[in-house]
Amino acid sequence: xxxxxxxxxxxxxxxxxxxxxxxxxxxxxxxxxxxxxxxxxxxxxxxxxxxxxxxxxxxxxxxxxxxxxxxxxxxxxxxxxxxxxxxxxxxxxxxxxxxxxxxxxxxxxxxxxxxxxxxxxxxxxxxxxxxxxxxxxxxxxxxxxxxxxxxxxxxxxxxxxxxxxxxxxxxxxxxxxxxxxxxxxxxxxxxxxxxxxxxxxxxxxxxxxxxxxxxxxxxxxxxxxxxxxxxxxxxxxxxxxxxxxxxxxxxxxxxxxxxxxxxxxxxxxxxxxxxxxxxxxxxxxxxxxxxxxxxxxxxxxxxxxxxxxxxxxxxxxxxxxxxxxxxxxxxxxxxxxxxxxxxxxxxxxxxxxxxxxxxxxxxxxxxxxxxxxxxxxxxxxxxxxxxxxxxxxxxxxxxxxxxxxxxxxxxxxxxxxxxxxxxxxxxxxxxxxxxxxxxxxxxxxxxxxxxxxxxxxxxxxxxxxxxxxxxxxxxxxxxxxxxxxxxxxxxxxxxxxxxxxxxxxxxxxxxxxxxxxxxxxxxxxxxxxxxxxxxxxxxxxxxxxxxxxxxxxxxxxxxxxxxxxxxxxxxxxxxx
Numbered sequence: 001x002x003x004x005x006x007x008x009x010x011x012x013x014x015x016x017x018x019x020x021x022x023x024x025x026x027x028x029x030x031x032x033x034x035x036x037x038x039x040x041x042x043x044x045x046x047x048x049x050x051x052x053x054x055x056x057x058x059x060x061x062x063x064x065x066x067x068x069x070x071x072x073x074x075x076x077x078x079x080x081x082x083x084x085x086x087x088x089x090x091x092x093x094x095x096x097x098x099x100x101x102x103x104x105x106x107x108x109x110x111x112x113x114x115x116x117x118x119x120x121x122x123x124x125x126x127x128x129x130x131x132x133x134x135x136x137x138x139x140x141x142x143x144x145x146x147x148x149x150x151x152x153x154x155x156x157x158x159x160x161x162x163x164x165x166x167x168x169x170x171x172x173x174x175x176x177x178x179x180x181x182x183x184x185x186x187x188x189x190x191x192x193x194x195x196x197x198x199x200x201x202x203x204x205x206x207x208x209x210x211x212x213x214x215x216x217x218x219x220x221x222x223x224x225x226x227x228x229x230x231x232x233x234x235x236x237x238x239x240x241x242x243x244x245x246x247x248x249x250x251x252x253x254x255x256x257x258x259x260x261x262x263x264x265x266x267x268x269x270x271x272x273x274x275x276x277x278x279x280x281x282x283x284x285x286x287x288x289x290x291x292x293x294x295x296x297x298x299x300x301x302x303x304x305x306x307x308x309x310x311x312x313x314x315x316x317x318x319x320x321x322x323x324x325x326x327x328x329x330x331x332x333x334x335x336x337x338x339x340x341x342x343x344x345x346x347x348x349x350x351x352x353x354x355x356x357x358x359x360x361x362x363x364x365x366x367x368x369x370x371x372x373x374x375x376x377x378x379x380x381x382x383x384x385x386x387x388x389x390x391x392x393x394x395x396x397x398x399x400x401x402x403x404x405x406x407x408x409x410x411x412x413x414x415x416x417x418x419x420x421x422x423x424x425x426x427x428x429x430x431x432x433x434x435x436x437x438x439x440x441x442x443x444x445x446x447x448x449x450x451x452x453x454x455x456x457x458x459x460x461x462x463x464x465x466x467x468x469x470x471x472x473x474x475x476x477x478x479x480x481x482x483x484x485x486x487x488x489x490x491x492x493x494x495x496x497x498x499x500x501x502x503x504x505x506x507x508x509x510x511x512x513x514x515x516x517x518x519x520x521x522x523x524x525x526x527x528x529x530x531x532x533x534x535x536x537x538x539x540x541x542x543x544x545x546x547x548x549x550x551x552x553x554x555x556x557x558x559x560x561x562x563x564x565x566x567x568x569x570x571x572x573x574x575x576x
Contacts, residue, residue, distance in 0.1 A: 002130035003156070003181045003201040003208070004093065004121075005033070005069070009134060012060055012091065013038040014082045015073035016048050020097070020138075023459040024073060025049050030143030033134040036064040057089040071095040071127065071136050079123060080105035087116045095136045096122035096192070106190045113192070120192035121185065126162035128183040129169075139166065139182065141455060153178015155292060156202040158195050159214035160187055160221070161243070163437040168212055168288060170440070175289035177296065180208040185221075195221040199234045209299055210237045212292055213279075215270060217244035222270040229277040237295050238279040241288055242270050331362065342366075356380060359540065363533055371487040372527050376537075378483055379520050382476040383538055385545030389565050392416045396546045400553040401561055409553075413546040417539055425534035428465035428497075428521035433531065435496040445492075449499035453507050465497065465518025466504060473513055480519040484526070493525030 011028065015021040016038025026049050029035050035051050037060035044055035054060040061067050070086040072079060076098045083094055087109075094113070096106075101123040113120055121128060127137015131152035139162075140146025149166065151173035159165035165184040172179060183198050185191055193201075195213055202208045215222040222242065228234045244267050275281055282291050333340040341349065341358070342365050349358060353367075356376040360368040368376070388397070396413030404412075417423060431452065438448040456463050468474050484490040497518050505511040514522075517538075524534055 002133050003198070003205050004128055004183070005130050005134040005136050005181070007032060007034060007133050009034060009068040010064065010066055011035045011134075011136065012057065012064075012067045012070040012086070013051070013073065014040075014057065014070055014086065016040060016051065016053055017043045017046065018073055019459060019461060021073040022048050024071070024097075024138050025051060027138065027140065027143055027146070028071070028135055031129075031135045031140070031146055032132070033136065036060075037067065057085050057091065061089050061091075067091050069093045069095065069136060071097065073097055076100040076102070076123075080108055083109045083120065084112055087112050087118055090116075092116075092118040094118070094120035094122075094192070095125065095127050096120055096186075097125060097127060097137050098122075099124035099187070101188070103188070103190055106188065110190070110192065119197075121183070122188075122191060123186055124188045125186040125191075126165060126184045128181060130181045131179055137184075139184065145451075149173065150182060151178040152180075154180055154207060154209040155296070156180050156198075156205065156208040156211040157182040157214075158198040158202075158211060159184050160195075160216050161214060162187070163433055164214050164243070164285075167285075167437055168214060171286075171289045172212070172292060174440075175293050177289060177293050180205060189219055194224070196224045196228045196234075199225055199228055199238075203234050203236060208236065210239065210292065210296055212288060213238060213240045215240060215242045217242070217267050217270070223273045226273040226277045226279070229279065237299065238274070239282060239288065239292050239295060240274050240279045241282045241285055242267055242274075330365070363536070364528065366528075368527075371489055375480075375483055375487060375489055375523055375527065378480055379523065379537055380541040382480060382516055382520070383541035385542070385548065388549065388568055391421045392542060392546060393549050394563060394565055396550050397553040397557075398563055400550040401557060401559055401563070403559055406547070406550055406554075409550040410543070410546050413550075414539055414543070417535065417542070422538045422542065423535050424464040424517040425521045425524070425538055426531045428518050429493075429525050429529075429531040429534045431464060431500070432493050432496045432522060432525050435500065436492055445495055445499045446502065449496065450503040450506070453500060453503040457507060463500065463504060463512070465521055466501070466514060467512035468515045471515070474515045474519075476516040477514050477519040480516070480523060481514075484523050489523065489526055491526040493522040496525075497522035 011033055013021055013025050013035060016025050017040040021038065025035060025038065029049050029051065038048055038051050038053045039055065039057055039060050040053055041055050043053050044059065046053045052063065054063060057070070068091070070091045072082050072094060074082050079096055079098055079101045083096060086094055106123060109120060125137060126139045127135065129135040129139045129146065129150055131150040135146060140149060149170045155172060155177055157165060157168050157179055159168060162184045165182055169179050169182045185194055185198060195215065199211060202211050213222070213225065222240070229238065271281055280291060280295055282288050331342065339346045342361050344361070344367070354373050354377060357368050357373040360372060360376055387393070392413040395416040396409045399412040400409035435445065435448045435452055438451065439445050453463065481490070481494060484494055497514055501514050520537060521534055524537060
């Protein structure tokens with residue numbers, strides 16, 4: 001038996017004709033998942049990987065004879081509509097893969113799912129996999145790799161990190177320990193099935209003897225899991241590792257949901273609570289396989305369960321907490337005649353640290369070294385401005401020409417920073433992490449990079465952090481990477497981005513060099529900045545440039561003019 005997915009489940013892919021939908025349809029079908037239909041409005045009558053495509057979910061349900069699960073690969077703003085359509089058509093389990101789904105959309109999906117007696121995984125999830133039985137989402141990347149990495153066995157895995165989910169299963173397999181089902185619950189603050197919900201399902205699974213849980217600071221999922229054990233609703237051994245040990249209260253760690261809320265959600269509170277109910281706490285991630293193997297050896301046979309699990313919906317859990325308005329912040333403490341940033345008096349920091357060091361302190365909760373301060377200074381200078389043609393600059397100047405105030409014009413520029421302009425740093429950090437997660441004793445970083453490049457090229461995706469529309473060799477890249485080397489900050493992130501450049505050159509007719517976004521992403525990874533904060537560094541850097549552009553527009557140009565994106569001259573100071 002397995003939980004949620006096996007070879008009998010009939011699966012639909014919404015958004016199957018998109019780039020991700022097509023790539024993941026191949027993964028799921030090749031792995032053995034029973035994918036019976038796909039949908040994309042307006043593409044009905046076509047097929048992807050031999051899977052028939054319909055315009056609507058209801059058409060797919062009627063034509064296929066019923067759908068058990070829908071895996072959704074549509075842009076984040078469209079996820080709510082896709083999910084509600086599937087629920088309305090009677091689908092009882094959804095897998096919401098996209099990230100950046102608005103939290104209020106997730107809450108609406110949760111309410112609709114509760115009313116329909118359905119459930120969902122995610123959003124912001126790689127999905128789930130039962131070895132040799134089926135995969136939902138994108139876990140494993142390719143079927144051949146998934147079959148190699150996910151070994152069948154009797155250990156369940158529930159995790160809040162996609163990359164870590166895969167790593168746990170891989171290293172368990174290397175230890176000779178197989179998995180029953182591997183679930184990535186999702187990295188957002190509000191998700192569908194949570195750790196406690198997955199534990200309830202594993203409790204009733206006769207083929208799961210033990211569960212490994214990867215938790216993080218933020219939310220109360222791990223504390224609720226402890227309460228489940230305490231109440232006797234989960235009785236199997238639990239091996240738990242909590243990420244974010246070094247993070248202080250208020251610090252976001254890795255994912256959008258990994259930020260401490262109130263007095264709960266801290267590393268210490270989670271570990272203490274889980275220890276108090278007898279969970280096996282692992283202090284080092286590397287110890288998970290051996291601790292799991294040791295606990296398995298000591299297990300006694302259990303009687304089979306006949307009780308169906310009860311899963312509490314996110315909507316009802318949210319309602320339970322709605323009357324508790326007290327909250328806490330760990331960023332700044334204010335009292336008469338004293339201001340403290342992350343515990344440091346601001347008046348004592350003034351003149352002693354740079355603005356860049358203060359930014360790092362505010363974002364991470366840690367005082368940076370001088371070397372980190374210098375590299376952040378360089379990052380901010382590298383991206384302060386890039387002429388009048390970028391979308392953010394054009395947006396800011398256009399709004400300024402209407403007579404809007406400074407804050408409105410600058411905000412327009414910031415709001416235009418997105419996936420295709422200034423938004424590549426987060427995606428590039430995540431790509432670097434993917435490369436490093438795949439490195440093992442038998443699989444070098446160069447091989448891992450080559451695999452990832454091949455995967456991107458096969459799915460016709462562009463690698464973030466490479467190539468530039470103006471520069472054939474971005475001068476900022478060489479300077480940033482050179483500084484990282486000089487300051488002793490170059491570590492795995494820079495090794496990964498350089499390995500990717502080498503692999504890309506080997507597999508391309510026209511090589512694309514590392515651009516400034518790729519250099520920044522690798523450096524931020526090496527100094528401990530999480531992917532979710534990556535694009536923030538570009539926005540912080542570009543802000544002064546936008547202010548300068550807006551001020552020039554207001555003082556030099558006529559109102560309400562048409563602004564050509566490239567037909568303009570430079571009349572500032574000569575090189576100096």
